[in-house]
Amino acid sequence: MDPKLATIYEAVLEGDMPGTKAGIQAALDAGVAPITILNDGMIAAMAEVGKRFEEGDYYVPEMLISARAMQAGLAILKPHLQSGGDQPAGTVMIGTVKGDLHDIGKNLVALMLEGAGFEVRDLGVDVSADKIVEAIRTGGADILALSALLTTTMPYMKITIEAIQQAGLRDKVKIMVGGAPVTAEYASQIGADGYSPDASRAVRLAHTLMNA
Amino acid sequence: MHSRERLKTALDHRVPDRVPMMMSANPWVIEKLKQRLQVNTDRELLRAMHLDLFDMRGFDYKGAVGPRGWTRSHEHPRHLVRRSPALFGYHEVITETPFGKAWSMGAPPLAALNTIEALKRYPWPQADWFDYANVRRDLEPWAADFAIALTGPSIFQHATLCRGVGQLLLDMAADPDLTTFILDRFFDFYFEYTRRILEAAGGLIDIVRLADDIGAENALLVSPRMIRRYFGHRISSFADLAHQHNAKLLFHTDGNVRQIIPDLIAWGVDILDPVQPEVAAMNHRALKTEYGDRLSFSGGVSAQRILPTGSVDDVKAEARRVIAELGAGGGYILSPGHPSFQSDVPIDNILAMYSVGLE
Numbered sequence: 001m002d003p004k005l006a007t008i009y010e011a012v013l014e015g016d017m018p019g020t021k022a023g024i025q026a027a028l029d030a031g032v033a034p035i036t037i038l039n040d041g042m043i044a045a046m047a048e049v050g051k052r053f054e055e056g057d058y059y060v061p062e063m064l065i066s067a068r069a070m071q072a073g074l075a076i077l078k079p080h081l082q083s084g085g086d087q088p089a090g091t092v093m094i095g096t097v098k099g100d101l102h103d104i105g106k107n108l109v110a111l112m113l114e115g116a117g118f119e120v121r122d123l124g125v126d127v128s129a130d131k132i133v134e135a136i137r138t139g140g141a142d143i144l145a146l147s148a149l150l151t152t153t154m155p156y157m158k159i160t161i162e163a164i165q166q167a168g169l170r171d172k173v174k175i176m177v178g179g180a181p182v183t184a185e186y187a188s189q190i191g192a193d194g195y196s197p198d199a200s201r202a203v204r205l206a207h208t209l210m211n212a
Numbered sequence: 213m214h215s216r217e218r219l220k221t222a223l224d225h226r227v228p229d230r231v232p233m234m235m236s237a238n239p240w241v242i243e244k245l246k247q248r249l250q251v252n253t254d255r256e257l258l259r260a261m262h263l264d265l266f267d268m269r270g271f272d273y274k275g276a277v278g279p280r281g282w283t284r285s286h287e288h289p290r291h292l293v294r295r296s297p298a299l300f301g302y303h304e305v306i307t308e309t310p311f312g313k314a315w316s317m318g319a320p321p322l323a324a325l326n327t328i329e330a331l332k333r334y335p336w337p338q339a340d341w342f343d344y345a346n347v348r349r350d351l352e353p354w355a356a357d358f359a360i361a362l363t364g365p366s367i368f369q370h371a372t373l374c375r376g377v378g379q380l381l382l383d384m385a386a387d388p389d390l391t392t393f394i395l396d397r398f399f400d401f402y403f404e405y406t407r408r409i410l411e412a413a414g415g416l417i418d419i420v421r422l423a424d425d426i427g428a429e430n431a432l433l434v435s436p437r438m439i440r441r442y443f444g445h446r447i448s449s450f451a452d453l454a455h456q457h458n459a460k461l462l463f464h465t466d467g468n469v470r471q472i473i474p475d476l477i478a479w480g481v482d483i484l485d486p487v488q489p490e491v492a493a494m495n496h497r498a499l500k501t502e503y504g505d506r507l508s509f510s511g512g513v514s515a516q517r518i519l520p521t522g523s524v525d526d527v528k529a530e531a532r533r534v535i536a537e538l539g540a541g542g543g544y545i546l547s548p549g550h551p552s553f554q555s556d557v558p559i560d561n562i563l564a565m566y567s568v569g570l571e
Contacts, residue, residue, distance in 0.1 A: 015385060059435045060428070061385035068382065099309040101316040104377045126307065151520050152309040152556045159310070180429045181490075181516045197430055 001040065004032055008041030012073065013048055015065025020073040034080040038117070042070055042077075046115030050200030060108065063199065067111035074114075088119040090210040093135055093173075094145040095123030097156035102149035105179055108199040109145060116203045129156070129163035136169045143209055145202070146192075148179040157182070158190040165191075174209040178202060215264035219359040219418055222542045223460050223482065223508050231539050233546040233569045234265035234361070234510065237553035240313050241562070248559050258358060261566055265419070265545075266358040268351075268409075297370045299337040300398070312555035320376035328393050336397045339404035347412035361419040361462070362409055365402035367446050368424040371395055384438055391442065399446045403453065410457040419462050419483070420454040422447065423551070427467025429491060436472055444479055451480025462510065464551055468493045477506050486511025487538070488549045489530075496537040508543040513565055515550035519557045524564040531568035 001009070004027040011019035020042075027037050049066045052058035058066075092113050096106050103125045110120045123135060136144065144164075148154045157177050164170050176194040177187050187195035193209055196202040213221070213229040221228040237245070246252065249260040258266060297304075301321040306313050325331045354360060371394050372380045383391045410417055424443065426433055434442075447463065454461040460482035469476075469484075470493040476484065487494050487509050496512060512534040513519060518526050531546065538544040546569045553562055 056431060059431070059438070060433055061381045061438065062435075064378065064382040065385040068386070099307045099314065099316075101305070101307065104381075107378050150309070150314065150554070151516055152311050152314050152554050153307075155310045 002027075002032065004030055005037065005041045008037060008073070009045045009048075012042055012045035012066055012069050015062060015069050017065075017069045017072045020069040021076055024073045024076050028077075028080060034077055037077060038074075038081065042073055043115065043117050046070055046112065047203075049115070050112060050203060053198070053200045060104075063108065064111070067108075067115055070115050071111075089117040090142040090206060091119045091121065091140060092143045092145055092206060093121045093123055093132075093141040094147070095127035095132065096125045096147045096149075096179075097153055097160060098126055098128045099156060100148050100150055100153035100179075101125045103147075105149065105199070106145075106147040109147070109178065109196075109202045112199040112203050113145075113206060116206070118203075118206060129160040132160055133163050133167045133169065136164060136172055137167070139172075141173055143206055144173045144175045145206075146175065146177045148177075148182060151181045154179070154181050154186070157186075157192070161191050174212065176202065176205055176209060215357065216355070216359040216418060219264055219545070222539075222544060225505065225508070225542045227542050230571075231535050231544060231546045231569050232264040232359070233262065233566055234267070235261065235263050235547060235553070235562075235566070236267060236363075236551055237562075238314065238555060240555055241553045241557070241559075244559050245562065248563075255354070255357070261563070262570055263566070264359050265361050266354045268360060268362045268364070268417075297366075297373050299341075299401070300370060300374045301335070302370070302374050309555065314555060317373060320374055320379070322375040322394065323379060326390075328390055331390070331393055331397075334397075337401050339401060339408055342405065342408070344408045344412040347409055348414050348416060351413055351416045355416045359418040360413075360416055361421055362406060362413075362417050362459070363421040363423075365406050365420070365450070366423045367395055367399050367402070367443060368426060371398050372425075381434065384434060384442065388441075395442060395446070399449075403449060406450070407453055410453065410459065413457075415458055417457065417459050420450065420459050421462040421464060421485075422450050423464040425464075425466045426472070427465050427469040427491075429467055431468055432471060433467070436475070439472055440475060444475065447476070447481065448479040451482075454482075455480065460508075466550070467491060470494060470499075473499075473503055473507070477503065481507070483508040483510055483545070485509070485545075486515075486547065486549045486551055488512075488516070489514045489534070490516045490549070496534065500538055500540065500543075504538075504541070504543055508545070509538045510545035510547050511549045511551070512538050512544075513546070513548045515548040515553075515557070519548055519561050519565070520554075522561065524560050527561045527564045528568050531565045532571075535568065 008023040011023050094110050114120050146157050174193045177192045178196050184195045194205045196205045218228040219232045222232050251257050251260050303318040305318045307316045451461040462483040463481040464485040468491045513531050518530045
């Protein structure tokens with residue numbers, strides 16, 4: 001790997017925000033292609049973060065500082081990327097279902113998806129079925145990701161998917177679900193397209209759904 | 213057997229006349245239980261359900277009025293479930309779910325305070341806000357019937373509520389000094405508050421409960437290294453304090469914490485709660501075999517699956533399973549695998565669970 005890219009890769013992996021920003025600036029100044037910086041430096045590093053998380057080497061704090069470094073780097077890189085005409089890996093709308101204000105899981109998934117090159121539209125917390133139907137209608141998103149932490153709010157996932165069906169929009173998006181009480185069985189019971197137990201595997205699932 | 217003797221026997225890893233039982237629930241569930249059992253007061257409810265532990269979160273502190281403008285009537289409902297993070301300026305919000313009301317997280321008051329200087333200016337609660345003079349006198353009528361748990365202290369959990377869980381987790385990796393400053397404010401207050409209550413209670417308190425969710429569903433939320441660095445000595449101080457007053461330390465954390473259990477035991481934790489049965493790594497038989505001689509357990513009855521959606525018979529079978537697995541030879545307090553009953557658990561299922569404890 002180009003030493004300039006290796007510096008960026010290491011900085012993102014270590015969650016070193018100033019190091020990431022400086023590394024990207026140096027690479028841009030040296031004429032490295034912005035899309036190469038994004039793919040080989042940053043997205044590759046976030047993939048390694050996800051792998052370390054799954055292997056129990058990284059935990060949530062390490063993942064969060066790497067995602068923060070990634071985002072700070074993207075802010076520098078983005079103006080250069082526009083002219084390069086890159087395409088996102090896909091567009092994901094994400095939110096916690098009605099009644100549920102717990103957003104750490106949802107935020108982690110959003111950060112990891114962004115880290116993997118997806119465009120993420122965050123609908124926030126406590127999102128009603130109506131609001132989600134409207135967002136799909138006005139849309140353009142490939143995937144809808146729903147999160148619930150509580151057994152009391154999890155049934156809103158089913159209600160939301162039913163509302164999307166009734167609005168005739170079910171074939172417009174793939175739907176993935178997650179959150180502490182959610183299981184793969186529950187996901188298939190309510191007609192979701194996929195379930196993921198954590199943020200790293202959510203990225204893999206999103207890629208799979210994009211190619212389905 | 214008196215509730216306190218029953219509890220002490222179980223926590224000494226001996227077999228009591230029956231398993232000791234404790235309960236916490238949101239106020240809407242408490243109200244439904246009172247209506248069903250046709251009782252009016254918390255005391256009558258504890259008696260009617262044959263519960264052994266009185267939770268001091270329902271305790272009415274005389275003269276306990278803080279400078280933040282909360283009043284006893286507003287922030288201190290005389291309930292089994294008073295929420296102490298309000299002392300730190302945290303307010304919960306009530307949301308509607310398909311099953312009725314639920315408490316949920318409000319805006320974190322420390323979210324925008326990003327320097328130690330700014331945090332120093334925050335009005336942190338002080339143990340002096342409370343008057344402990346009548347603690348013993350007020351506890352005596354409860355101690356006549358029940359064992360007593362001092363519930364409410366938290367080092368990490370309440371800090372996550374007040375700082376924002378994502379932000380505090382980020383701080384832990386990005387800014388150890390800021391993190392330490394925040395955790396110390398929670399530790400210092402709760403430690404001194406607990407110390408004064410234990411002293412004033414003169415031996416009437418049986419359990420000190422420290423609640424810090426360091427586990428997520430699949431794995432620890434933060435690394436063992438960070439848990440040791442940020443929480444080890446603080447948990448240990450709480451254990452020493454409880455033991456000095458002949459009380460046991462109950463440590464509550466949701467999720468998969470298997471990896472850190474040997475540390476928790478070394479730090480002096482006596483009881484681990486709520487050993488979520490849905491988490492594969494928290495297998496009850498394995499935990500009992502590996503740690504049952506040194507560690508007691510509470511919780512364990514499936515609150516993510518069986519209590520909210522199972523039949524009365526499913527609940528009874530589950531409670532019998534947990535009592536058999538975790539309660540063999542003592543060392544177990546019957547309670548759900550989530551610390552507090554939510555509005556989706558049918559009242560019949562709650563009553564069925566505790567009826568098994570009386571068998």
